Amino acid sequence: MKRMPFALALAALVGMAGTPSAAQIDPASLPEPLTVETLPDKPDGARWVWIASFTNYAHADLIDADTGRLLGTIELGYQGVLPQIPRSGDEIYNHAVYMSRGFHGDLVEVVEIFDAKTLEIRGEIPIDPPKAMRGLPSINLTTLTDNDRFLVQSFFTPALSFGVVDLERRTFVGEIETGGCAHAMAAGPRRFFSLCGDGAVLTVDLDENGAESARESHPGFFDAEGDPLHPTGARSGDAWYFASVRGVMHAVDASGGGIEFQEPWTFREEDDAGVWVPAAPFQHMAIHHASGRLFLLMSVVPDLERKPGGYDFHRGPGFETWVFDIESRERLARHKMDKPTAAIAVSQDDAPLLYASTYTHVDIYDAGTGEVTRTLNPDVEVRDVVVMMQPWD
Amino acid sequence: MKRMPFALALAALVGMAGTPSAAQIDPASLPEPLTVETLPDKPDGARWVWIASFTNYAHADLIDADTGRLLGTIELGYQGVLPQIPRSGDEIYNHAVYMSRGFHGDLVEVVEIFDAKTLEIRGEIPIDPPKAMRGLPSINLTTLTDNDRFLVQSFFTPALSFGVVDLERRTFVGEIETGGCAHAMAAGPRRFFSLCGDGAVLTVDLDENGAESARESHPGFFDAEGDPLHPTGARSGDAWYFASVRGVMHAVDASGGGIEFQEPWTFREEDDAGVWVPAAPFQHMAIHHASGRLFLLMSVVPDLERKPGGYDFHRGPGFETWVFDIESRERLARHKMDKPTAAIAVSQDDAPLLYASTYTHVDIYDAGTGEVTRTLNPDVEVRDVVVMMQPWD
């Protein structure tokens, strides 16, 4: 680009006009004051995104997608995936596990409370004994209830259960046993549901203290043996959408405090490349709420034959992103990905960006046309693998 | 290579012949027993080397340099450099720092005690309050006294001092203040010395409990302002060798409990590339004891002009390794490095290997001819930077 005057360049690049380190230095301004940045107020129309990189100890960078500027970083702990961002308030939460000696020593499980403006850690809520589920990055291992008060975490001991943390009282409320259900999806002010090994949906209601007040099993949501669901579903309004291994969309509607299953619909398609089914490297689904469009990362396999033990989850990269209209269930577009893609996300403005992890970097597409427009910070070496992206709109 | 029969291949590759996972499986042998490996006895002539990779939390891999086989790994902690290997006994020590929450939280400083056969951690010796010096990987921040009993660690608060740990009683003995001396080099059963900012050598004697019993400053070892020494020197017998920024070799002889300075000798050379002086990316010196040959990684600069503040340490990669006969001080050879080189080490057998870190990998040279023979495990992705190598002969 044309060389900007230094002050402007600084303002753009570092976001601090009139710094004393500008070309001409007033000796009276020295020594420079020593300060600590806080996050700027988000300008109207700015598109910020948390980009989580994963290997061993993970972290999330907050990036201004339009300027590429890194605004701040938070640590996610061992095999952490994404921070929890409440609808309101001035805090960010991260459910983290650490070890007292790097990769050995005692296990510690905590919810760390970040100031959403300074990114300083205000405190932590211990979860003891630690039972957190970790492993391949998966977006629905942790959720916040819709009232922002309770954090629900998948436990694995290897029995499947959940831990509930009261973010207001800063305490670990306790453990909720389940009969083989995993992943937690918020579905109301004090309610979440989970996917179970028998194909049922389990709903759990919490009382005002976060203790279990009711639970209900809703059988027959999906065929766990014949066509298992990818648990990496996405929410829009009161509905959650999950894609199955064989390319059938299932939806749970939690509006009005109840649970209703929408009629599943098949979206897989066969062509000379093979059968197109959901890819599942890391995160394959994203929804643009205003337009009601669902984006799904797709992969191709030669057939739908079942393997011993069950279906493969096709963790290979995605080669296309398919766009569906949630209302009509019509497929509106097939976007070819410029590079093998590990995860997708979409911004919520009305000229939305489609973020695509290429493992080492993030490519930015026009979510409407499917054209790749640029690579975010192509010159920045990413040491880890970009596994998850979460717009902060 | 020619395809080996499977059992042999297994024996070579995994080192366990007759495993039940051989092609033909005896059902009666199932389930396979679940075991944990211990290090094999080192075969005569085998050349093992610890290869330390550094970024944030560091680790060292023990590799059989002839087969390329990874024998085991130990964790080195935050910005750790190399484990401490005593002359005798069945333990390995690592001076480590950790943080209680990954990269934040409380700082912990310990000496971890590894079983030299199982690589299990037998225990740790806390150093409290923590004052360890960390930073760019440097080989002489930690040393074991020649009686193997005391570990001496450079402290930085930012005052320079040393911590002494009694490995036999498993206790932190205490701190030894110095007047601006850094790095610890063993020089006797209960003695070490350090390099000081005034160009002196400081010797410290410890009593049988590890407390300071005597100290002596020996001024005039080097010109700290005019021609500072690289502290990454190497030892052969009772003598320690240090190269200066301007290419002058200095030696400390600690034989007989005294300290003698050998006459410095200049080895830099000018040619049309510029002035050849020691390179100092990480570790630039290695000595083959039996032959009395000193290997030094070299870099080239246009002139020896002094910069404001002092001389640069030329942290760029080395392009040649020069070989000196310690006795005659003759330069015997200039070995051109095949790739920009970050560190060197040499095996102690009589057909020695020269190990050269290329940042991402380790190249192996014939230390005699200077020919590069191969890259160690070229297909293994090294996530961190290979900064230090220590033969375990």
Place this chain on the structure above:
Amino acid sequence: MNWFDKISARAAAGLAERTSRRSALGSIGSAIAGGVLLPLLPVDRTFAQEAAGDAPEPRQDPTQCDYWAYCSVDGWLCSCCGGSTSSCPPGSRAAPITWTGTCRNPADGKSYVIAYHDCCGAFPCQRCTCNTNEGDTARYHPQRSNSVLWCGNGGAPFGYHCTMSRILSVAE
């Protein structure tokens, strides 16, 4: 032609009608460019072989991802880390509870039940990343899911070091 070329070729073929040859090649190019990194990443060999149409006969070298008993692995192979298919590298400890898979041994044509034990409590090995996932299922079927970190269970420490593939029995 290695599996990655095959993926790309296959994908390119599939894309061909909807794209110019040039961009299809572009997609191959970038895929191959990714090759340097991909050994570190969860690359789905099963997918690759499916895409290749004809799956090559799995080999008998336990330091390679296509060793027959690795058909449902997702992790770093202990055989490359100082251990073996049934022993943890020095200094690490096995998680006694595991997920299991069923793999066919081409040498005798039999299928075997494989227990994929994680070795735990040591620095991440990060060698021989192998992500085959044959028959791998979701976490709501944990006993058949390799997505879960099994370290930390049964008294094992939490830090993941590598994964073994221990033969339990002939599959009925």
Place this chain on the structure above:
Amino acid sequence: MNWFDKISARAAAGLAERTSRRSALGSIGSAIAGGVLLPLLPVDRTFAQEAAGDAPEPRQDPTQCDYWAYCSVDGWLCSCCGGSTSSCPPGSRAAPITWTGTCRNPADGKSYVIAYHDCCGAFPCQRCTCNTNEGDTARYHPQRSNSVLWCGNGGAPFGYHCTMSRILSVAE
């Protein structure tokens, strides 16, 4: 021709009499091949510029390693991490005690004393690695050594995040 090519060319020239052109080029090739990685590594820009003979005029862009006040840096630039030359990125804290260097500002021709404060207590930034080291000395002169980790001093936490280059005064 960027500085790295210059190093290689220069080194190659130096090697020329003692080596075949081919292996000299090989040395360049491997050096350049290393380029992908080297931005992450302690690469000595001063050395590079010396090798280049004519050092280019340092620029005024604090997100670039050749910004004039970075003449003795060794670390990740806070200006690339959400901070600036004199402010730590959100969530990190400055080590109050520092090493200092002296750098010349081409805009006014004056030399300034620069305090290189580490920002501490946050996940390693790992962006904009800059290793200039002009006038850097050994640890036995800590106040002028950038080899030392300054985090952990003066009440700052220990974990290294990035390095600032704060202008203290005009150099006398």
